[in-house]
Amino acid sequence: SVTIPPPPSMLRPLQAPFRYLFGPGPSNVPPRVLAAGGRPIIGHLHPEMYEIMNDIKKGIQYAFQTQNHMTLAMSGSGHAAMECAVFNIVEPGESVLVAINGIWGERVAEIADRMGAKVHTMVKSPGERFSNEEIEQALAKHKPVLFFLTHGESSAGLAHPVDGIGDLCLKHNCLFLVDSVASLGAAPLFMDQQKIDILYTGSQKALNAPPGTAPISFNDRACEKMFNRKSKPVSYMLDMSHLSNYWGNDGKPARMYHHTGPVSGFFALRESLAILAEKGLERSWQQHREVAEYLWKGLEDLGLKLFIKDKDLRLPSVTTIAIPEGYDWREMLAYIMKHHQMEMTGGLGPSIGMVMRVGLMGYNCNKPNADMALNALADALKHCRKSKA
Numbered sequence: 001s002v003t004i005p006p007p008p009s010m011l012r013p014l015q016a017p018f019r020y021l022f023g024p025g026p027s028n029v030p031p032r033v034l035a036a037g038g039r040p041i042i043g044h045l046h047p048e049m050y051e052i053m054n055d056i057k058k059g060i061q062y063a064f065q066t067q068n069h070m071t072l073a074m075s076g077s078g079h080a081a082m083e084c085a086v087f088n089i090v091e092p093g094e095s096v097l098v099a100i101n102g103i104w105g106e107r108v109a110e111i112a113d114r115m116g117a118k119v120h121t122m123v124k125s126p127g128e129r130f131s132n133e134e135i136e137q138a139l140a141k142h143k144p145v146l147f148f149l150t151h152g153e154s155s156a157g158l159a160h161p162v163d164g165i166g167d168l169c170l171k172h173n174c175l176f177l178v179d180s181v182a183s184l185g186a187a188p189l190f191m192d193q194q195k196i197d198i199l200y201t202g203s204q205k206a207l208n209a210p211p212g213t214a215p216i217s218f219n220d221r222a223c224e225k226m227f228n229r230k231s232k233p234v235s236y237m238l239d240m241s242h243l244s245n246y247w248g249n250d251g252k253p254a255r256m257y258h259h260t261g262p263v264s265g266f267f268a269l270r271e272s273l274a275i276l277a278e279k280g281l282e283r284s285w286q287q288h289r290e291v292a293e294y295l296w297k298g299l300e301d302l303g304l305k306l307f308i309k310d311k312d313l314r315l316p317s318v319t320t321i322a323i324p325e326g327y328d329w330r331e332m333l334a335y336i337m338k339h340h341q342m343e344m345t346g347g348l349g350p351s352i353g354m355v356m357r358v359g360l361m362g363y364n365c366n367k368p369n370a371d372m373a374l375n376a377l378a379d380a381l382k383h384c385r386k387s388k389a
């Protein structure tokens with residue numbers, strides 16, 4: 001018999017307030033993408049769904065600037081793509097090199113360690129960049145099969161330069177894996193031209209789709225290693241031999257059941273990629289740059305200091321502000337949430353206590369929103385100053 005009664009909270013309506021999502025993501029989802037996600041569900045193995053998945057593939061190829069056939073979206077967040085890349089490329093005991101200058105490198109190092117890789121790290125303070133010479137020295141020393149770098153370091157607000165690194169990886173017989181979760185669509189990135197072997201992003205940042213899907217692409221060099229391994233990847237769910245079949249990428253006539261993909265999430269992702277295709281990458285990059293410059297100037301006019309000094313290295317999607325002296329960042333962020341219904345966040349991982357973060361991405365990226373964010377910060381600066389003891 002039923003001994004546990006229906007919980008009273010389940011008998012109340014869902015509460016999900018409107019928030020201005022001006023942090024590092026998720027960002028606000030435009031009505032068109034929300035509407036796409038609200039369409040009636042179809043089966044994950046219906047032919048119409050395959051068409052939608054084919055469209056998504058084309059949309060990702062455009063957004064990544066790649067012709068890679070092995071392009072798809074993960075059923076999961078950016079972390080699923082991160083694990084998919086590491087689990088499929090690396091076999092236990094192989095050497096992996098990870099550049100750590102914020103949280104994402106830390107995560108990849110941990111993931112690679114958990115699956116039994118020999119992990120080597122290059123570590124710098126959050127927001128610092130690695131020179132190509134430093135990277136080449138480490139490649140020569142550790143002879144990794146995979147080198148990881150974050151392009152959009154959202155915890156630090158850094159857009160790391162990528163040029164030339166793909167060539168170094170090729171020369172040292174290593175695959176180049178890049179995280180563009182926070183930068184895709186906001187800052188220029190050219191997967192094929194920059195010789196990135198594996199690239200992934202997330203749905204919830206400049207693409208403005210709900211969290212829960214993650215585009216990823218592997219080039220032929222990556223496929224060569226991934227599909228000729230001796231051991232099976234540790235994850236069944238993330239095994240690319242299954243996922244490539246599910247996405248119709250393996251040349252087999254039939255797609256077999258592997259897992260049930262997030263149908264509504266794929267509808268929404270398709271719509272967000274369509275919006276990017278209609279707008280054009282160049283326009284999107286320019287819009288992020290212009291609005292970021294406007295925000296940076298406004299922040300400096302408020303007397304705030306930007307955490308990344310070199311303008312050319314600043315991520316246009318997520319801006320990091322050094323914590324102003326005489327303020328408690330938690331109190332400022334709580335004030336802004338309470339009085340402006342606006343999310344901004346503190347640091348993440350190694351940047352906690354160093355920065356506050358403001359993200360204006362995709363649909364959110366315009367000057368009126370930058371003004372709203374600046375107004376909220378000005379208000380918090382007025383109300384949250386600590387009195388001197």
Ligand code: GLV
Binds near residue numbers: 024025154155182348
């Ligand atoms: C998460 O993606 C973050 O940067 O906070």
